Amino acid sequence: MxxxxxxxxxxxxxxxxxxxxxxxxxxxxxxxxxxxxxxxxxxxxxxxAPEPPEEEINGRIDRFAEMRGFVFDDGREIVVEGLLQKYEMFGDFYCPCRMENVDENVCPCLDTRSGSVKRDGHCLCGLFWLPDAE
Ligand SMILES: [Zn+2]
Missing domain, CATH: 2.20.28 (Rubrerythrin, domain 2)
Incomplete structure (x- = not known):
């Protein structure tokens, strides 16, 4: 394939x-x-795909959460705002809770993709949550 x-x-x-x-x-x-x-x-x-930044990141995190079975809480809006600020300042959706603006911190970050949500109940930012850890 x-x-x-x-x-x-x-x-x-x-x-x-x-x-x-x-x-x-x-x-x-x-x-x-x-x-x-x-x-x-x-x-x-x-x-x-060429999309406005707000649509791009919201679509991406919605699809990622759906694929992994994660959910959001009230904090989503603040984290998305932080992601959009990073995009504006540094050119990509780097994690707003991390200092380093590097590839592995682009949301959903490597930590999150590698199982941190399952381990901790949520990602570092509190964007993605396990359904029973809210
Ligand atoms: Zn990808």
Whole structure:
């Protein structure tokens, strides 16, 4: 199966639809990013779909939470605001609770994608929660 590199989380995920065409929208199964296929051959290349920042991050965290079975609480609005501020200041949705604006801290951050929510009941920011840990 063809795999495509997600430019958001830097992980290769399987391209499920064998009939995908350039211009098609695909969702990263690792981080929930909405991507657009820029090329199919010789290997698939995906880029971030052009979306307004607010739609991009809200869509991404909604899809990520749904895929992992996480939920949000009242703190969501504040964290999203922090993410949008980071985007404006540093050019990407870096975790507002971390100092370092590096790839692994782009939301959903590597820690969160690697199981911190299951371990702690929530991510560092309190954006993603386990359903029974609210
Ligand atoms: Zn991804």
């Amino acid at each position: 063809n795999r495509v590199l997600c430019p958001v989380c830097n992980v290769r995920f399987p391209l499920r639809d064998p009939d995908s065409d350039p211009g098609d929208t695909v969702i990263c199964t690792v981080c929930g990013a909405c991507l657009r296929l820029a090329a199919i051959a010789p290997e698939p290349v995906a880029e971030r």
